Amino acid sequence: MISDLSRHLQQLNVAADWIGLRANREVVRNRSVRDGIPTDNGTQLNQGVMLEVLVNGQIGYAATNSFRLEDLRAAATAAQQRAIAASEWNLYQTPLSARPKVVGYYATPVEKAFDALSPGEINALLIKVCQHLKVSDQIVQASASALLTETESWFVSTNGSEVHQKFFRIGTDFAATAQEGNLVQRRSDNGWFARCYQGGLEYFLTDDLWSRVETIGAQAVELLSAEECPEDTTTLVLAPDQMLLQIHESVGHPLELDRILGDERNYAGGSFVNLEDFGNLTYGSKLMNITFDPTVSSEFASYAFDDTGAPATREHLIQEGVLKRGLGSLESQARLGVPGVACSRASSWNRAPIDRMANLNLEPGDTNMETMIGNIDHGIYMEANRSWSIDDQRHKFQFSCEYAKLIENGKLTKTIRNPNYRGITPEFWSNLVMLGDRSTWKMYGTPNCGKGEPNQCITVGHGSPVAAFANVEVFGGAA
Amino acid sequence: MLELSFNQLVDFLNDNTPADAAFTINLTAENSQFIRFNQAKVRQTGQVQNGVVRLTYMQHQRSGYWEFPLTGDLDVDRQAAAFALDNLKQEVPTLPEDPYLVLPQGNATSREIHAGDLLEMDQVEATLLPRVLDLDFAGIYAAGQILRGYADSAGQKHWFSTDSFSLDYSVFTPDGQAVKGTLAGNHWKPRVYDRKIQESRIQLARLSRPTKTLRRGQYRTYFEPAALAEISYMLSWEGVSEACFQQGSSCFAAMRRGERQLSPKFYLQENFSHGLVPRFNEFGEVAPNQLPIIAQGKLNHLLVSSKTAQEYKIDANGANETETLRAPEIGTGDLSIEDVFQTLDTGLYISNLHYLNWSDQPTGRITGMTRYACFWVEDGEIVAPIENLRFDESLYNFWGDKLIALTDTQEFIPDVASYGNRALGGVWTPGMLVDEFSYTL
Numbered sequence: 001m002i003s004d005l006s007r008h009l010q011q012l013n014v015a016a017d018w019i020g021l022r023a024n025r026e027v028v029r030n031r032s033v034r035d036g037i038p039t040d041n042g043t044q045l046n047q048g049v050m051l052e053v054l055v056n057g058q059i060g061y062a063a064t065n066s067f068r069l070e071d072l073r074a075a076a077t078a079a080q081q082r083a084i085a086a087s088e089w090n091l092y093q094t095p096l097s098a099r100p101k102v103v104g105y106y107a108t109p110v111e112k113a114f115d116a117l118s119p120g121e122i123n124a125l126l127i128k129v130c131q132h133l134k135v136s137d138q139i140v141q142a143s144a145s146a147l148l149t150e151t152e153s154w155f156v157s158t159n160g161s162e163v164h165q166k167f168f169r170i171g172t173d174f175a176a177t178a179q180e181g182n183l184v185q186r187r188s189d190n191g192w193f194a195r196c197y198q199g200g201l202e203y204f205l206t207d208d209l210w211s212r213v214e215t216i217g218a219q220a221v222e223l224l225s226a227e228e229c230p231e232d233t234t235t236l237v238l239a240p241d242q243m244l245l246q247i248h249e250s251v252g253h254p255l256e257l258d259r260i261l262g263d264e265r266n267y268a269g270g271s272f273v274n275l276e277d278f279g280n281l282t283y284g285s286k287l288m289n290i291t292f293d294p295t296v297s298s299e300f301a302s303y304a305f306d307d308t309g310a311p312a313t314r315e316h317l318i319q320e321g322v323l324k325r326g327l328g329s330l331e332s333q334a335r336l337g338v339p340g341v342a343c344s345r346a347s348s349w350n351r352a353p354i355d356r357m358a359n360l361n362l363e364p365g366d367t368n369m370e371t372m373i374g375n376i377d378h379g380i381y382m383e384a385n386r387s388w389s390i391d392d393q394r395h396k397f398q399f400s401c402e403y404a405k406l407i408e409n410g411k412l413t414k415t416i417r418n419p420n421y422r423g424i425t426p427e428f429w430s431n432l433v434m435l436g437d438r439s440t441w442k443m444y445g446t447p448n449c450g451k452g453e454p455n456q457c458i459t460v461g462h463g464s465p466v467a468a469f470a471n472v473e474v475f476g477g478a479a
Numbered sequence: 480m481l482e483l484s485f486n487q488l489v490d491f492l493n494d495n496t497p498a499d500a501a502f503t504i505n506l507t508a509e510n511s512q513f514i515r516f517n518q519a520k521v522r523q524t525g526q527v528q529n530g531v532v533r534l535t536y537m538q539h540q541r542s543g544y545w546e547f548p549l550t551g552d553l554d555v556d557r558q559a560a561a562f563a564l565d566n567l568k569q570e571v572p573t574l575p576e577d578p579y580l581v582l583p584q585g586n587a588t589s590r591e592i593h594a595g596d597l598l599e600m601d602q603v604e605a606t607l608l609p610r611v612l613d614l615d616f617a618g619i620y621a622a623g624q625i626l627r628g629y630a631d632s633a634g635q636k637h638w639f640s641t642d643s644f645s646l647d648y649s650v651f652t653p654d655g656q657a658v659k660g661t662l663a664g665n666h667w668k669p670r671v672y673d674r675k676i677q678e679s680r681i682q683l684a685r686l687s688r689p690t691k692t693l694r695r696g697q698y699r700t701y702f703e704p705a706a707l708a709e710i711s712y713m714l715s716w717e718g719v720s721e722a723c724f725q726q727g728s729s730c731f732a733a734m735r736r737g738e739r740q741l742s743p744k745f746y747l748q749e750n751f752s753h754g755l756v757p758r759f760n761e762f763g764e765v766a767p768n769q770l771p772i773i774a775q776g777k778l779n780h781l782l783v784s785s786k787t788a789q790e791y792k793i794d795a796n797g798a799n800e801t802e803t804l805r806a807p808e809i810g811t812g813d814l815s816i817e818d819v820f821q822t823l824d825t826g827l828y829i830s831n832l833h834y835l836n837w838s839d840q841p842t843g844r845i846t847g848m849t850r851y852a853c854f855w856v857e858d859g860e861i862v863a864p865i866e867n868l869r870f871d872e873s874l875y876n877f878w879g880d881k882l883i884a885l886t887d888t889q890e891f892i893p894d895v896a897s898y899g900n901r902a903l904g905g906v907w908t909p910g911m912l913v914d915e916f917s918y919t920l
Contacts, residue, residue, distance in 0.1 A: 061525030120573035
């Protein structure tokens with residue numbers, strides 16, 4: 001493919017300062033079962049080419065789902081025309097350094113290939129998962145899904161870039177809904193499609209698969225007779241499967257440089273973080289160390305190069321609570337004058353790359369789970385995200401979880417249903433008082449981080465230990 | 480060209496599908512221009528040509544689908560269809576049976592073409608930007624042709640094509656307060672754009688006053704139609720779906736059980752008569768022009784797809800497979816726009832809401848944020864813009880006992896989403912005045 005694209009690139013006949021071709025081919029296999037009945041068995045082949053043309057400091061793009069030379073030529077001409085028409089109204093002069101020359105290859109390590117199980121065998125396993133989820137007649141819905149994605153991308157440019165990356169991604173989602181009269185509770189496998197990884201079927205056929213599934217069903221039923229979450233201001237301990245959302249919404253998005261530059265103000269929003277905050281802002285307590293790390297093996301959004309060809313490296317965004325750098329592409333870094341990372345990503349061939357998260361992790365502390373709970377006289381422990389909402393500056397948030405336990409006198413005690421909490425980002429992270437050690441650190445991900453105009457959904461990975469926050473408002477359900 | 484290629488696929492699939500099998504194909508396609516703006520300048524500009532066909536193959540109570548690109552090149556597209564069909568013929572017999580499989584039936588056909596009058600691609604910047612050069616203007620212009628197609632082995636065939644544009648923008652004060660504006664349609668009208676920008680300028684001037692910080696609590700509140708449209712989108716998230724009710728997650732379960740009802744002033748329906756979205760669904764079925772969901776505060780219909788109908792042995796009502804609203808319309812009331820401030824008297828005037836989610840789904844409780852031009856009003860007069868507030872309130876309250884009035888006119892709030900492809904349609908809705916709306920942060 002690289003040689004085909006390079007040959008086409010030579011034959012475009014468009015006058016430009018720079019041209020890049022990024023081809024994508026993605027095959028997504030969806031398998032879903034609900035209550036033992038197949039609900040989704042499909043394969044999505046999505047492929048095409050994005051052409052970027054730099055003229056007079058303005059990039060114009062055109063994307064086509066055809067690989068024929070004549071269609072690529074037409075797209076190149078269209079991209080050039082878009083660039084010329086916009087160059088008079090250019091927000092900033094895009095330098096060629098925003099599209100560096102890079103040559104390289106990346107492939108996801110896979111232990112058990114996707115074709116080790118046939119579609120029929122995957123369906124049989126999902127049906128069995130549903131059967132194991134249905135631990136009682138109170139389970140009114142049991143669902144199981146697997147999402148297997150193979151993505152290849154190729155990038156060539158007139159300044160000599162040749163990048164080929166191949167990703168294998170797997171996500172699974174199992175859930176049980178329990179009902180007793182007008183009371184409904186749902187429990188899932190660490191939250192909706194939280195178990196997302198790069199790799200193969202080894203992330204489906206895990207040793208703990210059946211014990212996890214049975215716990216989901218049992219806890220859905222357990223929640224029906226649990227007490228409502230109390231209204232209180234207390235110490236909140238969050239499991240890694242809720243921390244993934246907490247990191248994503250209240251650290252990842254506010255640190256995106258394009259939000260700070262104002263590009264996203266009309267849709268996703270801006271940020272409470274300002275230019276002068278880099279290097280100065282105390283974002284959280286000294287326990288808080290956040291890394292952008294696309295090098296973690298098997299984490300959902302690992303890669304070697306972003307979609308403009310920038311080489312991806314591990315970087316501290318927040319170190320001992322202080323903001324050091326943002327999530328911004330080479331373009332955004334040049335516009336804002338602050339350090340960023342290799343995070344210019346596009347959801348597919350038909351969208352232009354923008355500043356995105358990839359793997360964004362909270363590094364572990366040194367407290368084990370037993371010690372952490374033992375140090376809390378009164379508090380609440382919450383697991384698995386259920387609902388999320390945060391303002392357009394990423395300041396005031398309200399999140400809810402599926403499952404919680406009271407912490408009383410250093411012990412986890414009663415199960416609690418409908419646990420919610422709310423807070424304001426800097427205050428919340430400043431109240432990070434204990435951080436779990438490596439033994440509590442787990443990584444998850446999501447396939448659905450939405451942003452951008454036109455809109456784009458991308459994959460992100462988040463790893464975190466268990467974390468304890470002081471003085472958090474918690475509350476329950478009911479109208 | 481795509482219609483020709485689509486028709487070719489139908490012929491090819493009819494010729495190559497065994498007598499004991501069936502197929503449907505659904506097409507989603509567009510040729511769109513996108514321009515992003517920031518600070519009244521161009522941030523990104525480009526265009527996207529895409530077409531995706533979903534081929535669903537059914538045999539012996541089993542089914543599977545393949546999606547592949549439709550490029551308009553007859554040879555390429557026929558080869559892609561043949562590859563997909565071959566794969567499905569091998570895979571589908573290995574899958575479990577689906578007792579609720581919906582087989583295509585009937586011979587309905589339709590063809591709707593909505594030709595438009597859009598700005599020339601090269602003229603967009605020069606048309607839009609000179610009028611906003613003195614403003615901090617951000618947003619996106621999207622325009623072009625959108626296609627939807629359907630065909631099946633039973634002989635049904637539908638085609639929907641529309642040329643459309645949308646301009647979704649915000650203008651900002653130096654301290655970050657903002658006014659939102661949205662324009663959409665099939666025909667670009669310079670005077671409508673000028674009027675919209677002028678309205679935004681007036682709102683922006685109101686935002687220049689010092690901001691008022693409100694304490695959490697309950698406030699009498701007026702919601703502009705755009706804010707109410709945002710709430711209505713929540714109803715497609717496990718709200719109006721019959722399957723969701725049957726499986727325990729619908730927010731309207733309490734109404735269905737007869738335990739709750741809404742204010743008799745509240746009316747919600749599916750209304751396809753505006754012609755902005757296709758009436759056919761992915762089964763090839765044509766929805767009724769109008770379907771009342773909630774009438775006089777009582778639950779009239781949930782959306783029932785043919786699949787759900789088979790499973791629960793009830794009648795289908797033309798819903799799509801996900802049982803989501805495609806042409807929602809909230810009924811008007813008797814509050815005239817001129818009387819809104821006077822009737823609000825003292826309270827909050829909310830223009831937009833942001834990032835809504837269920838905080839307690841079975842009880843219909845929704846949380847979210849106020850956004851854009853929102854004001855504190857005293858004695859019917861705007862006093863000051865507010866700092867954004869978080870709300871957490873049940874629809875059984877704000878569409879129930881706390882609903883004071885709906886305005887006597889509707890606005891069309893276009894759906895400008897573009898995840899994967901540009902959305903069609905939007906929400907027809909009035910404004911709404913409620914009492915004791917809960918703000919929590």
